[in-house]
Amino acid sequence: MNTENLTIYTIVVLCLGAVLIMSRDRxxxxxxxxxxxxxxxxxxxxxxxxxxxxxx
Known part of the structure; x- marks a missing residue:
């Protein structure tokens, strides 16, 4: 498995989760x-x- 793609995917998904948690009121x-x-x-x-x- 290509670890570079996995790293990018993981970072993007965790950032998406953080953004959703921070903007849950809006x-x-x-x-x-x-x-x-x-x-x-x-x-x-x-x-x-x-x-x-x-x-x-």
Whole structure:
């Protein structure tokens, strides 16, 4: 697995999660759940990819 792409993906996903947490008051109510779910899935996948890269 290409670790450079994994590193970039992980940094971007963690920044997205931080931005969503910091701006939770400004997001319209109907978008909050979808954005939070998308961010949670992406963060989970980032950690799965990190573990996979250690094992591969």
């Amino acid at each position: 997001v319209p109510q109907r978008l909050k759940r979808g954005m939070a779910l998308t961010a949670a899935i992406m963060i989970f996948l980032a950690f799965v990819f990190i573990i996979y890269s250690f094992l591969a």
